[in-house]
Amino acid sequence: MTFVPRGVPQHVRALAFLAFGLAACGDPAAPPAPSAASPASAGASGPAVAPSIPPPSTLPDRPLTGGVIARLGGTETVVVVDEDHAALHLTPDAKTAAAPDAFVKVEMPGAPAQAVAWGDTVLVTIRDPGLLLRLRLEGATLKEVGRVALPGDAWGLAVTRDTKRAVVTSAWTRKVSVIDLEKLAVASTLDVAREPRGVTLSNDGDTAWVSHLVGAKLTKVSGVGASPSAAPVTLAASPLRAPSGKALEAALGYALALSPDDSRLFVARHALGAMGREAWFGAPTVDVLRTKTGDGIAPLHQGNAMVYRSAVAKELETPDTKANLPADALSPFIQPRDIRYRATHQTLLVVGEGDNALVELDALGLDPTIGVLRTYVLGKETDPHLGGAKTCAAPSGVALSQDENTAYVFCRATYDFARVDLSGDPFEVPNAELVFVRLGSDPYGAEVATGRRLFYDATDKLTSGGLACAGCHPEGRDDGFVWHEASFDTPDGGTRSNFVGSYENVPDLAKTKGVPRRTPMLAGRVSANGPYGWRGESATIAERITAGMGLHRWGGIPQHAPENLTARASFIAAFIRRGLVTPPKPARTLTPDEERGKVVFESKEASCTLCHKPESEFTDRVSYPLKPLPAQKRFDDEPKAAFKTPSLLFLEGRAPYLHDGSAPSLERLVADNQDRMGKTSHLSEQDRAALVAYLKTL
Amino acid sequence: MSRVSPIAIAAVVAALSPGVAHTEPEPPSNAKPFTEGLPTEESKKPTPDEWRDAPVVTATRTGPRAKGCTVYRVREWIRVSCPDLVTSSIAVLGGTATGYAFWIDPQREGKDAKLPAGGEIQFPVRKGDRRVVQMLTFGPGYEGPLTQLPALVVQEHWLDDEPVPIMTIL
Numbered sequence: 023m024t025f026v027p028r029g030v031p032q033h034v035r036a037l038a039f040l041a042f043g044l045a046a047c048g049d050p051a052a053p054p055a056p057s058a059a060s061p062a063s064a065g066a067s068g069p070a071v072a073p074s075i076p077p078p079s080t081l082p083d084r085p086l087t088g089g090v091i092a093r094l095g096g097t098e099t100v101v102v103v104d105e106d107h108a109a110l111h112l113t114p115d116a117k118t119a120a121a122p123d124a125f126v127k128v129e130m131p132g133a134p135a136q137a138v139a140w141g142d143t144v145l146v147t148i149r150d151p152g153l154l155l156r157l158r159l160e161g162a163t164l165k166e167v168g169r170v171a172l173p174g175d176a177w178g179l180a181v182t183r184d185t186k187r188a189v190v191t192s193a194w195t196r197k198v199s200v201i202d203l204e205k206l207a208v209a210s211t212l213d214v215a216r217e218p219r220g221v222t223l224s225n226d227g228d229t230a231w232v233s234h235l236v237g238a239k240l241t242k243v244s245g246v247g248a249s250p251s252a253a254p255v256t257l258a259a260s261p262l263r264a265p266s267g268k269a270l271e272a273a274l275g276y277a278l279a280l281s282p283d284d285s286r287l288f289v290a291r292h293a294l295g296a297m298g299r300e301a302w303f304g305a306p307t308v309d310v311l312r313t314k315t316g317d318g319i320a321p322l323h324q325g326n327a328m329v330y331r332s333a334v335a336k337e338l339e340t341p342d343t344k345a346n347l348p349a350d351a352l353s354p355f356i357q358p359r360d361i362r363y364r365a366t367h368q369t370l371l372v373v374g375e376g377d378n379a380l381v382e383l384d385a386l387g388l389d390p391t392i393g394v395l396r397t398y399v400l401g402k403e404t405d406p407h408l409g410g411a412k413t414c415a416a417p418s419g420v421a422l423s424q425d426e427n428t429a430y431v432f433c434r435a436t437y438d439f440a441r442v443d444l445s446g447d448p449f450e451v452p453n454a455e456l457v458f459v460r461l462g463s464d465p466y467g468a469e470v471a472t473g474r475r476l477f478y479d480a481t482d483k484l485t486s487g488g489l490a491c492a493g494c495h496p497e498g499r500d501d502g503f504v505w506h507e508a509s510f511d512t513p514d515g516g517t518r519s520n521f522v523g524s525y526e527n528v529p530d531l532a533k534t535k536g537v538p539r540r541t542p543m544l545a546g547r548v549s550a551n552g553p554y555g556w557r558g559e560s561a562t563i564a565e566r567i568t569a570g571m572g573l574h575r576w577g578g579i580p581q582h583a584p585e586n587l588t589a590r591a592s593f594i595a596a597f598i599r600r601g602l603v604t605p606p607k608p609a610r611t612l613t614p615d616e617e618r619g620k621v622v623f624e625s626k627e628a629s630c631t632l633c634h635k636p637e638s639e640f641t642d643r644v645s646y647p648l649k650p651l652p653a654q655k656r657f658d659d660e661p662k663a664a665f666k667t668p669s670l671l672f673l674e675g676r677a678p679y680l681h682d683g684s685a686p687s688l689e690r691l692v693a694d695n696q697d698r699m700g701k702t703s704h705l706s707e708q709d710r711a712a713l714v715a716y717l718k719t720l
Numbered sequence: 721m722s723r724v725s726p727i728a729i730a731a732v733v734a735a736l737s738p739g740v741a742h743t744e745p746e747p748p749s750n751a752k753p754f755t756e757g758l759p760t761e762e763s764k765k766p767t768p769d770e771w772r773d774a775p776v777v778t779a780t781r782t783g784p785r786a787k788g789c790t791v792y793r794v795r796e797w798i799r800v801s802c803p804d805l806v807t808s809s810i811a812v813l814g815g816t817a818t819g820y821a822f823w824i825d826p827q828r829e830g831k832d833a834k835l836p837a838g839g840e841i842q843f844p845v846r847k848g849d850r851r852v853v854q855m856l857t858f859g860p861g862y863e864g865p866l867t868q869l870p871a872l873v874v875q876e877h878w879l880d881d882e883p884v885p886i887m888t889i890l
Contacts, residue, residue: 262814262852285882299862314881321815321850329811330822332836334858338866346811349856349870368781386781386886387875388815388852393890395783449784513862 080141081185085223087279088136088147088179089360090419090432094159095140098423101164102432102439103146104461105133110146110157111461112164116430116441117423120457125439127461128164130155133603135177140185145203147190150606152176154190154201168206173197174606178220182227187246189230191218194605194675198232198243200250212252214241216502216677220277224284224313231255231313233275233289236502240278240289240311257318260293260307262348262389265526266325270295270304273501274493279363279370281385286319287311288390290358290372292493294503295524297323297344298352300576303489304523305352308361308370308383308390320388323347341530354394355381356480357493359418366426367448369395373417373431376480376490377401380420380431380442396451398442400431401481402458408472408590409482413458414438416478416492435475437462466600473597476590484582485590487575491567491598494574498545498602500676504683506657508536512577521573525656538657538682546604547639547669548595556681558645558666563599567591605672612719619716622709629700633667640670640720649698651684674718688714751776754793755884758845765821765842766794774799783890785872791889800841800874800889807839808856808868815850815877819843841874845885851876 082095090103093116100116102125111125119125132148134155139145144157144164152172157164175194181187181203188201191214198218200210217235223246224230232241232252239254258269275291289309296305310319329345339345356376363385364371370383370390378401384393401411416435422444423430429442439461443454464471476482480490494501505521510532512518522528525535539556553559554566568591572579579587612620623630634640647664665681673679678686685691692710695702705713754777766774774792789802803825810822825838839855853874861867878885 312879319850319877319879321852323814324817327812327814327817328820328822329809330824331809332807332824333826334836334866335808335856335868338863338868340863343863343868345809345854345856345868346813348813348873349854349868350873384781384888384890387888387890388850388877389875392852392873392875393781393783393888395890 082140082181082183084282085183085225085227086138086140086181087220087222088138088145088181089277089362089421090136090434091421091430092137092139092144093421093423093430094144096424099139099159100421100430101137101139101144101146102461103134103137103419104432104437105135105149105434106437106465107462108133109462110134110137110144110164111439112162113439114162116439117428119439119441119459122459122461124459125461126163128157136179138179138181138188140181143185145179145181145188147172147176147179149175149177149193149603151608152192152195152606154179154188154199156203156206170201170206170208172199172201172208173211174608178218178232180221180223180230182223182246183225184227187227189221189223189243189246191221191232193217193219193235196675198230198241198250198252200230200243200246210250212243212250214252215239215254216675217499219275220289222278222280222287224280229313231278231280231287231311233278233291235275235496235499236273237275238270238272240275240287242316255311255316257289257309257311258322259291259309260296260305260389260391261309261318261320261322262392263293263296263298263301263305263307264323265295265297265524267322268295268524268526269322270524271503272307272309273503274357274496276358276496277360279361280313281363282365284313286385287313288361288363288370288385290361290370292357292489294501295522295527296352297347297526299342299344300488301352302487302520302522302527302576303493303574306355306358306374306391308358308372310388310390348389348392350392350394353377353488354383354391354397355379356488357478357490359416360420362420362422362429364422364426364444369448371420371422371429371444373400373420375416375418375434375478376493378411378415378417378433378479378481380417380429382444382448395448398429398451398456400433400440400442400456402456404481405472405475408476408593409485410475410479411481412436412475414440414456415475435478436460436471437464464601466597469593469596470601473593473595474601476594477597477601482590483580484586485571485594487577489574491570491594494541495544498543498598499605500541500543502541502676502678502683504538504540504678506536507539507573508532508534508658510534514577516578518578519573520576535656535658537660538654538684540678540681540683542668543672543676544598545602545672547671548598550639550641550643553643553666556665558643563595564588564591567594605675607672613715615712616715616719618709619712619714622705622713623716627701627704628713632700634670641667643667651680651682654682654684657682670717670720673720688717692717748776751778753778753780754791754798754845754887755780758793758884759796760847761796762844762846763795763797766797770794771799779887779889781888781890783872783888786889789872789889791887796844796846798843798845798876798887801838802840802855802872803838805837805839805855805871806857807836807871808858808866810839810841811854811856813852813854813873815852816843816848819846820853843876845876845878845887847878848880849876849878849885 102111173192173195178191220233230243259272355374380398383390403412414433418434431440441457560566821842823840857871
């Protein structure tokens, strides 16, 4: 396998590299080209003497994949995307930037998500309102030269090598847009599955691959250059760690990367239900898709695979010994947020939001997570009282320098830019000092700042058992997954309730599969005093968070004073109430169909509002005994059928529904409800459709 | 655990202690990539005599955990030999299930007992392969001082449309 872009001779690439190098060494004082049009200028603030921006290169030598850090090809000019401050930070030389005044802050018209850069152009996605902004380098800052309105929550971004087309994912609204960059207009909008996030393009610009925050499937967009169409592609998560013969689901598919020859697609995400010691949460993974055939290259684990044991191993083996599962670290990284292909070394760089780490993985083998080459610990200054790093917490993006010997990272919980030396022996972390530059402070103050760190952090042993709050509630939303809440014995003594991803994670001796519990969404739905929990078992949100600290691990919480948990819970509560951003919900008047649905919803006969009270997030927060739902083979039966009325806010974007996730859509939920919740059996087909249409507006 | 005598445990722990000299030479600097001249026809397993004369080859990528291991090739057959690795088990993690031969040096008896030292993996490299094999060793862990821990993983694959196979030992 050779990783040279198709159709690009090596000597042409070498010339292109040389040309970029020369451009980067040109006259930095040359005046910028005059702006042709400026519908709205982005606001800029920075040092009195602005750093100069090297002259730009021309077209990129590969398609561009967006991220929270974008480097201008041929230069070390870097744009950092700072969502919480609705700003970009621009530095002319990321290789030397060592203080905040090396960056110019450029304000954005909304929260930006990703950027790409080439020549004198920077493209940025804006989440709310959904936009693609086109900016131009002017002097030391960026000026807006155009924008395209997009479906809300515009997030991932990729641009073809000829820079004629961009592909943008809109996460909450489940769309992929293809944009004609010459006309600065949408060429096509496609419906896709939940939470499309990362997007990357083939060298010929005709195929885009999209990862999703929810589910193991990817989306393949074909015909990007002419008439785009989208189709799901199955890619089982972490096949070598799957229960025998079983294809696992996934979450946290924020990012993907193609090999330079397009033959392999690397998807960084989290495998739910993966096997391993104390793998209640599954395992982080990089799954590899063979793009030509559309199948994963790693084989599925088979429980009866051959094991050859020494005489001593035979004697020592216990039921817990699983010799035919990967014995390497279950979590080489936690909560992957970004992945980049390092072509010079045929390796992958992944940033872990949960463990504040940058890892370098082998890109040649069947399972990159087995071949961890280097781990850079980015999180520094561990909080002695509350745990978690106070510097470089929750890294969310990585970009490579031109020579690929330096990585640039942005840490979203502490707003630090980090520079990491990648040079030297590929199996040893260089001794070079990490450089951090703080680009801002938390916009909501110190209390939220602490809660923000804790929410994303998976290293503090009291808060979590190896996966942070954000592992199941990414950005305060949900993983769309139905967990197993099971009671079983663990070696630390006693029987405890823990969450596991699949019943195969529970020790065989426990003979339990657990009851189904679908992850609830948090953002915009936690302002009430309480109670919380599927059964309303926690009086306050802080109590629920504390309970979660015990549920979301293997075994019990390590020895602690209760106030240590309370303090953590109060900070996390402050963050999830004030710091989480709700999905976009543009104000608009209801359509006639939605109005009809509202009438049905509020009607006495349907009785929806008896429990789903509109004035209190569409819930009365009371538990009611309901007719049990049909049993599911992979779960135990519910011991009792009373569940707290859930809020209906942001209903449309968070399928599947019900505590057991048994309703894949609102249409199905209403059709199958009969009179289990309220009364819907009397509704006509049109009224049911209208009710669903209204529910989708909440 | 209780079925193993304290002497045996002590012997294994002694075998695990640092300072074990490498008896296997580093790959010679002129060792060729294992893909060079690789035949596509299937052949029978090499004989011991053939292995004795087999040239040392290099994998596509080898990590520090494979230090002390040597890769040999006869026709399409590969032998990964780790004579100094205290090998507790060798396990197929997934993929092609046929063609393997594994070897773990047996426990020696007596005063100089030195429990399993040395492991080998043998398999053919053929088009369509997807192999992941793990060698485990003993060390302190969640099951006590003789927990089975990862030593190295051999990943070999040769996809139908790729000109040469890839083998990593990490």
